[in-house]
């Protein structure tokens with residue numbers, strides 16, 4: 001077994017991820033600032049409307065909160081969740097600093113988070129480990145209304161012809177994810193739930209932005225939204 005495989009076993013590792021982001025929390029905003037345009041693009045694909053409820057899964061230090069809270073407005077709601085206490089502390093400070101009142105923050109693994117029923121949209125921005133956790137994806141999609149919009153973005157292995165960039169993907173992944181599983185098609189779990197995704201790629205095909213809607217008549221968890 002290679003060292004990379006040892007460090008990145010198939011399933012995401014909660015403790016390893018918390019350890020990773022504990023030390024990154026204080027510098028995370030600086031590290032991610034160059035990718036603001038990709039964040040804005042991912043959020044735009046949600047097509048948020050005033051009054052809607054949007055979930056920010058793996059919200060980190062809350063770098064998406066400004067755009068999200070502005071898009072849903074004072075009558076809307078942003079529910080942001082992350083499992084790393086130090087990242088959530090940063091997000092909480094950001095919310096307090098700006099006096100945003102339409103945001104609730106929680107520290108929990110996504111699959112155990114208390115989420116509102118029937119949310120209008122969900123953002124997975126640079127949250128590969130969450131997308132590779134079936135219980136987390138099921139849990140989120142089960143809390144969305146039929147037709148809800150979903151956006152996911154993050155690192156991916158560059159396809160054939162662009163492989164020269166995959167060293168950079170590997171390097172970035174070593175500092176941000178605990179599994180390399182699924183990096184070829186990171187959005188796959190969403191597609192498997194019937195979400196038809198439109199896909200954009202950036203930075204030599206190493207970063208993707210995927211957006212789509214839950215089926216209008218059937219929810220993310222088979223049968224759930226078919227009731228009644």
Ligand SMILES: C[S@@+](CC[C@H](N)C(=O)[O-])C[C@H]1O[C@@H](n2cnc3c(N)ncnc32)[C@H](O)[C@@H]1O
Pocket residue numbers: 017018021032057058059060061062063064081082083084087108109110111124125126127129130133136176
């Ligand atoms: C690369 S950061 C992205 C943060 C934020 N979405 C952003 O765009 O800046 C990944 C975040 O996902 C969180 N995370 C990873 N796995 C998680 C899980 N299973 N449940 C909740 N948060 C998780 C980490 O703690 C980390 O803050």
